[in-house]
Amino acid sequence: MNTLLTLTHGVLVLALPIVLVGLVNRTKSWWAGRKGPRLLQSASDLRRLLGKRPVISTVASPLFRMSAYVVLVCGLAAASMVPMLGQFAPVQFSHDFIVVAYTLGLARIALMISAMDVGSAFEGMGAAREASFSTYAEPALFLLIGAAGAATGMTSFADLIGHLHSTPYFPVIVLPLVLALLILLQTEAARVPVDDPLTHLELTMIHEVMILDHSGPELAAMQYAAALKMTLYAGLIAALINPMNPLASPVAAILVSLGLMLLVALVVGCIESLTARLPMRWVTRYVLIGSGAALVSMVAVGLGASGL
């Protein structure tokens, strides 16, 4: 059973970054009335990049190329601990969510360092924005976990997310938690309204500006890692809502989770089509909504548990 789930988890982690990005782009082109790229277009893009010879800035240090793979490896390591199918993750132990958050933190620091490494006037800007927005995003994740942990009394990521739907607080806190996760997704995976992956103006970019000087396989690694991050957060949202227990009814749970993740990609695509990105000075407030929502659910759990 566990082997089957682990395999499914692995396949989803590897395949969904491509599918979800394709789906988001498809949704956007649908709203815009275009035919749009193929669903698996980004797979071809990645293959094309892998075949290219990288061009590296003359200023760059050896850290520059290394960091692309640090980002990728850290993303994959975190993916092994993130419950995507509900109450299950291939690697699961007490307080594993701290490892998830901090491996992603290592990925972030590697990304920012590679941006600073080329001595550009723009890329530092992206790194500075990434750094300052992440300081608002990080507490949101921990508040969310705190709320879920207090509600379920569990200490591992998969358990505290997966058991949530069986607690009496679930109907009250599900909405704020999903909202918080969605905002985290948009912040961490550089989506509208926090960041726009399609922008072509260096002054307004966040994630894209940091990888301006990457090319070839390194660019492929960076792009895949960004899509992977989106998959992880979409998976978390799916696991939070998914009422099925993957250990009891694996097929149903996998299908529901998969459907929910695709739905999240659709929602992300719709938001991207219907709203413009926020002015940079509003982004912090937007990210803080995530923390606020998580805080609200914490208070709800507290009031509920003390019988009010």
Add this chain to the structure above:
Amino acid sequence: MNKLIEAVLVLMLGGALALLPARNIVRAGTGLVSQMIALALVWSVALPVLFGGPDVTGDMPWAYPMGSLHFRLDALGAFFLSWSLPMTLLGSVYAMGYMRKYFDSPRHIGVHFGLLNMISLSFILVYVGEHAVTFLLGWEIAALSAWLLVIWDYPNQKVRFAGFNYLVSTHVGLIFLVAAVMILYTNTQSWFLDDYGDWMSQNPGTVRNVVFLLLVTSFGLKSAFFPFHSWLPRAHAAAPAHVSALMSGVIHKAGLYALVHFLLISGKPDEWMGWFLIAFSVTSAVVGGLYTVGQRDLKRLLGYSSTENVGIAGIGFGVGCLGLSWDMPSLVALGFGGGLLHVLNHAFFKCQLFYAAGCVYQIKHVIDIERLGGLFKLMPVTAVCFIIGGVAISALPPFNGFASEFLIYSGLFTGESINIWAKLTLALTAAALAFVGAVSALSITRAFGVIFLGNARDNSLPEAHEASRWMLIPMVVHTIGTVVLGVAPTLGFALVAAPTALFLHLTPDAVAFDTLRSVTGTLVRIGAISAGLVAVLVVVLALVWLRARLKRQMPTRNATWGCGYGAPNARMQYTGASFSADFADRFKNIMLMLKRQKAPAGYFPRDSYVITDCVDAVERRLFAVINHGDESATDLSKKLHEDDPRLAFSAGLAAIVAIGALVLLAEGGLP
């Protein structure tokens, strides 16, 4: 015990010999050799205690009114001794390189090395002394030697001011400590810390609470908790690099030692003490972290990050206190174990970062990050050591900071059944800790990115190259420690286990010792994850390199993307100030940014500039209050006429009334 006394004598003798007329190199060598001998002696006593041996005790008769001096080395003291002395030795080795340019000058280098010996000596006194007087004596020796070490460059007025600031602050801390000891002495009529502990554990109440607050204030000042940190950034910026490293990494850990020691001997704490420690430490961690963001001076930045890190360790101790008052051994083990492990880890990576900063300063003669840049290629060893320390200080895997913060987080997200609001408050604390982690990642990326990456910003500075081996070796040793304690945190915990067990003895639960085993199990897992991460990364990088080799796709080089601009120069790179401007702007109420600017005016503007500087809000407020007090005193004295007989009469009357009241109110009357 005799060996410890021998170690003290060796250190004093080495310090004295270093003062004799000889060549500077001989004086420095004497200091190093005596420290090595003392280290061997101390290790031979401390390590057995740390690994399960009985406490080492000793008495020494002394003149009235001290009575007999009592010494006892328990596992906690042994833990602190076991790394404080070797790190001081490494700092002295670093000094051999850092001070090399003074060896041929008329400056007396022996004084410096003698003072480093005194630092080691003060550790022995503080960590072993059970007698209030030897404890205070060690405390004072550490403070005075640190002060004298800070003002090495005393002809510089700024350095003297920083030193004076430190001296005053540390003695303000001493006043609180002496006050606490006076209260304890009047209640116990004893000089022994053990008796104080017994009294504190048997007499909960207002007096104990006051003593606790006095002690926390004093130790907070020593370890530079917010808001008692204002002396720290100045002192760290002014001192030679190894002195900053030792102060931040090792000497000020004495404050945390004393805090933990008093918590240990005073038995079961009240619940509010745990919450108070957590609140105090979280504030310190958050504000210290925020202040690291705005600094231009790398050593000031590292100084503030000490405030942040003692806060993180303090959160652990707070969790441990809660565990003691709730009788939950798992919280005790995670809190005190995590906190003490963080103290050890911080000593490793903080010294490493200061040594790297010292290497940069030694070569470039500048520590202002805005004037540096592009040092990675010229100083690769220093740069790698700095980034490893930086990743560790941001508590990211795979280095040691992660392991200790993981334990503290595990305590905060406890699975024990406690009050729901307590649980949520702890989760809120964890969120604050996550914020601190992200902030320190920001400031370390900023510092590393601006100093070591990109292009050199100022070509008027001397050409960069690697510093001397005397400086590289201590830095590399610390780096190895940081990495090893990251992939095998159980090694660090092996040192921490015995002192943590002392706290577990205070919990009545019989299963207490299983918790130690489970914490070790957790750390094995964390170590495995860190090691696995490193291994996978190495494999992936090897494969990438092999693939590029086989497909003949070795990268080509070209200019950085400049948005189409053809003549980019190094001044156009992103600077430290611009990196932090966005973030600092959100916290301008906490971080005061002073901005002086002259806007360009006219058709052909000549000199225009913007200078931003992040100043310490607490220090400014302190100085404002002091200035204000000074002014009011002056105003008051203007109103009083000294030659007025009424003044003399009323002052005399007031004094007589006060003395009379004291005599009447005193319980025992005059002896």
